[in-house]
Amino acid sequence: MMAVAQGELQLMAELFERYHKRIYNFLLQMVGDRAVCEDLTQNVFYKAIKYKHSYRGGKFVSWIFRIARNNLADHFEKQKRLNQNIDVEALGERPESVQAPNEEVAHLYQVMERLDVAEKELIIMHRLQGISYEDIAEMTGSTAGAVKVKAHRVVKKLRKIYFESA
Incomplete structure (x- = not known):
């Protein structure tokens, strides 16, 4: 990631290959919707590139999961604002695709x-x-x-x- 932070963006493809499944699976367990998780995962790596200069070393997995957690919090907040009248009974249900x-x-x-x-x-x-x-x-x-x-x-x-x- 240090090389990516210094402008070698092509190396981000390798980091994506190593970590995208872990990020996706984490988000899927938290959200339960495959389509939403694909978008959220893509957004995590977009933000990793956008904020590459904020990486100061340390474990990449901690840094990328922090981005994923923040992205997830943003998603939940947005859903909360959009779904003020959501059916409370449906909140605990998991879609069949994640059963x-x-x-x-x-x-x-x-x-x-x-x-x-x-x-x-x-x-x-x-x-x-x-x-x-x-x-x-x-x-x-x-x-x-x-x-x-x-x-x-x-x-x-x-x-x-x-x-x-x-």
Whole structure:
């Protein structure tokens, strides 16, 4: 990314190839709509190019996921403004294209929808995307210890909700 920041934009294609699936999958888990996630993923990499000069070194994955998280927050805010009269009952539903392959996993996804956005994001980044606590801490401006404690609490909450609703 340092080379891209210095003007070698053709190298962004390699970074895109390495990271676009992880970004897309993260966004898909958060949003649940494939078409929207394609647009959001494209926008993440557009912003990475646009704001290439803000990259100051460090782990690229932390930097690109910070852009993805900000992009996601912008998307949710825009949706909130556009959908003032949305059907509250439909909010917890996942489209069929994202349904899990078996009942237990489908139930887990339903339970995850009951978490708040920050909790869901933490579980998806760490447990599903395999992002380390240290990298998540860098993205969120926290410490690895604090992130680990939050993750533990969210897993405990998720486990409780999962077994109460089984």
